[in-house]
Amino acid sequence: xxxxxxxxxxSPTGGRRTGASIGDVARLAGVSSQTVSRVSxxxxxxxxxxxxxxxxxxxxxxxxxxxxxxxxxTGSFAAIGVVVHRLARTGESSTVDAIVDAARREGxxxxxxxxxxxxxxxxxxxxxxxSNQSVDGLIIVRAETATPTSLSLPARTPxxxxxxxxxxxxxxxxxxxxxxxxxxVQHLLDLGHRTVHLLAGPxxxxxxxxxxxxxxxxxxxxxxxxxEPVQGDWSxxxxxxxxxxxxxxxxxxxxxxxxxxxxxxxxxxxHEAGRRVPQDVSVVGFDDIPLASHLWxxxxxxxxxxxxxxxxxxxxxxxxxxxxxxFVDRTVVVPAPLIVRASTAPPT
Amino acid sequence: xxxxxxxxxxSPTGGRRTGASIGDVARLAGVSSQTVSRVSxxxxxxxxxxxxxxxxxxxxxxxxxxxxxxxxxTGSFAAIGVVVHRLARTGESSTVDAIVDAARREGxxxxxxxxxxxxxxxxxxxxxxxSNQSVDGLIIVRAETATPTSLSLPARTPxxxxxxxxxxxxxxxxxxxxxxxxxxVQHLLDLGHRTVHLLAGPxxxxxxxxxxxxxxxxxxxxxxxxxEPVQGDWSxxxxxxxxxxxxxxxxxxxxxxxxxxxxxxxxxxxHEAGRRVPQDVSVVGFDDIPLASHLWxxxxxxxxxxxxxxxxxxxxxxxxxxxxxxFVDRTVVVPAPLIVRASTAPPT
DNA sequence: TGCACGCATGTTGACGTTAACACGCAGGAG
DNA sequence: CTCCTGCGTGTTAACGTCAACATGCGTGCA
Numbered sequence: 001x002x003x004x005x006x007x008x009x010x011s012p013t014g015g016r017r018t019g020a021s022i023g024d025v026a027r028l029a030g031v032s033s034q035t036v037s038r039v040s041x042x043x044x045x046x047x048x049x050x051x052x053x054x055x056x057x058x059x060x061x062x063x064x065x066x067x068x069x070x071x072x073x074t075g076s077f078a079a080i081g082v083v084v085h086r087l088a089r090t091g092e093s094s095t096v097d098a099i100v101d102a103a104r105r106e107g108x109x110x111x112x113x114x115x116x117x118x119x120x121x122x123x124x125x126x127x128x129x130x131s132n133q134s135v136d137g138l139i140i141v142r143a144e145t146a147t148p149t150s151l152s153l154p155a156r157t158p159x160x161x162x163x164x165x166x167x168x169x170x171x172x173x174x175x176x177x178x179x180x181x182x183x184x185v186q187h188l189l190d191l192g193h194r195t196v197h198l199l200a201g202p203x204x205x206x207x208x209x210x211x212x213x214x215x216x217x218x219x220x221x222x223x224x225x226x227x228e229p230v231q232g233d234w235s236x237x238x239x240x241x242x243x244x245x246x247x248x249x250x251x252x253x254x255x256x257x258x259x260x261x262x263x264x265x266x267x268x269x270x271h272e273a274g275r276r277v278p279q280d281v282s283v284v285g286f287d288d289i290p291l292a293s294h295l296w297x298x299x300x301x302x303x304x305x306x307x308x309x310x311x312x313x314x315x316x317x318x319x320x321x322x323x324x325x326x327f328v329d330r331t332v333v334v335p336a337p338l339i340v341r342a343s344t345a346p347p348t
Numbered sequence: 349x350x351x352x353x354x355x356x357x358x359s360p361t362g363g364r365r366t367g368a369s370i371g372d373v374a375r376l377a378g379v380s381s382q383t384v385s386r387v388s389x390x391x392x393x394x395x396x397x398x399x400x401x402x403x404x405x406x407x408x409x410x411x412x413x414x415x416x417x418x419x420x421x422t423g424s425f426a427a428i429g430v431v432v433h434r435l436a437r438t439g440e441s442s443t444v445d446a447i448v449d450a451a452r453r454e455g456x457x458x459x460x461x462x463x464x465x466x467x468x469x470x471x472x473x474x475x476x477x478x479s480n481q482s483v484d485g486l487i488i489v490r491a492e493t494a495t496p497t498s499l500s501l502p503a504r505t506p507x508x509x510x511x512x513x514x515x516x517x518x519x520x521x522x523x524x525x526x527x528x529x530x531x532x533v534q535h536l537l538d539l540g541h542r543t544v545h546l547l548a549g550p551x552x553x554x555x556x557x558x559x560x561x562x563x564x565x566x567x568x569x570x571x572x573x574x575x576e577p578v579q580g581d582w583s584x585x586x587x588x589x590x591x592x593x594x595x596x597x598x599x600x601x602x603x604x605x606x607x608x609x610x611x612x613x614x615x616x617x618x619h620e621a622g623r624r625v626p627q628d629v630s631v632v633g634f635d636d637i638p639l640a641s642h643l644w645x646x647x648x649x650x651x652x653x654x655x656x657x658x659x660x661x662x663x664x665x666x667x668x669x670x671x672x673x674x675f676v677d678r679t680v681v682v683p684a685p686l687i688v689r690a691s692t693a694p695p696t
Numbered sequence: 697t698g699c700a701c702g703c704a705t706g707t708t709g710a711c712g713t714t715a716a717c718a719c720g721c722a723g724g725a726g
Numbered sequence: 727c728t729c730c731t732g733c734g735t736g737t738t739a740a741c742g743t744c745a746a747c748a749t750g751c752g753t754g755c756a
Binding site: 072088101113128236 | 427459641
């Protein structure tokens, strides 16, 4: 139980639920409001005795600084905006989790906006809603269909993008899609498979494009046949649908799925068709979701370190905010190692 | 390339990156700033001709209202704070996704805070950071160890909690844990299993307690032996560890896992031990994560409609914010139906 | 013809905070 | 003894917006 503290604020015009203000604290402590401000901001040039009196008064009144007033005065919200598409997906939520965590450590709050669709228009609208001093900077997680030029960003607002296609336009952070996908395909070739089929992500997605391209290049460089890729939409459901077709084709001995969820659907379809994994068909995924090591069989996959990506995004953004500069050429590539488990084996 | 637009703002004292203000628009349109404010807020008592001139000026200057000033003046941030623990988990991210979406439709922004641990102290600290006019209301997703009395909430701030243990203290929204868990256990008994083993969630979690309690009650009411539950921590890893013990025990023919991720680990352990699902052991999960229908075998589970929960949370919160009242006794229970798939069968 | 009323628009001031500057006093250098 | 410096603290004004009140003009009714 707290003490009563009736908060006798007179409300001449805009009578809202307002706690104690800096002025109330100043009056109680017998100092000027500026001194309270100094204490509240940790300035050093305040006598210990004065500071103590101010802190006492704050405590007594339950004072908490008004963010709006501070933001209005300083022009900084201590907040970053995060634009995300489908938060419920593993990669997205892990990245956002890391962003929120890293931001908190730096004293920043996160304003989350999701966009109905990842189209340039929707993303632009989302940015508009966050724009103009409601945040100090922006992180765009997954731009998907948007391209560097189709995106109209609020001027003077630092931006970081988790999509390497934006390299050269905005600072970007991303896992090494190309190396990861190439390693996955090469692993299957090294096991002795003649070629590798692709269960592709949606064609408008940047990462999906990069993974498909790497798959194609790796096969071509090894002089192998490049089969027609099967299209999915990242969901397990689409992986299952595609998997039924692949399972019916006895020539298919190795499949590289552009993400783990589609790989899960693929495994389902293969089991259902009675094709054994990995004896009959080897499967490699992408992402290393927490469930990957407990699927049946445990899934060989490419690990994306989403936590690291989130941290780097925040680091790069704060660097820009603090230096009041906008970098264009900074890029961080996070390694994406292949994790070999039990879903891959030589063809029999 | 955009046109130059040098934005000739004089910066007398606090020279920050500040766009056009209401005054700049007023000057350009030849009206008073109050008229601009009226247009900006959609007031009807403005002549069409005047409105057009103002809108033109806004467009020309790229004006966007300053959230800080507006919040300071009106006392409302048009923002809600969301406190979440481990965002990367399915339930959490789906709920937050729905919250963000519902909030956006109502013109509210979401401030996301994650807490390092779900302890009362950490949650209280998180609430502190969001407190006092930086948000208009709070949603606590998963309070876990916190109890209604251990939580010190900022006064005068509307709160909604996604945890039914808070019923009677704060408005709460949650899936029907008890009915869902009971249905899962009853389903297994109906199939002919003599009893049902429990793979439990962490003991400090409210939902885990409810599910365990319902499991116990359902078995007791049917006059069955109540075996010692096996403890997990929600993760697939813990489900796998627990599953190795369960798989070694031939008496175990049916397991109710308190969530789908642990059930996934359990399936892994059972496969590895050569115990067939569902012929040797039946498994029921809880949550119906997107992957549940594509696990092997497809998982019978209890569906939690996280989207619905998120929407109801926002609805209840906004109702409080708008009525400036704090309800205490409102509760919304979302049905949690059993989804029967292929991981359950009569014992053989 | 007079007066009240409605309507579009303008003027004033305050929300809570902090940057910039002013002030007064003590101590040290010339 | 004077002047300068440094330090703790106070005063002033401004950040951008909107609520409340003021103004001025045209219309309709008695």
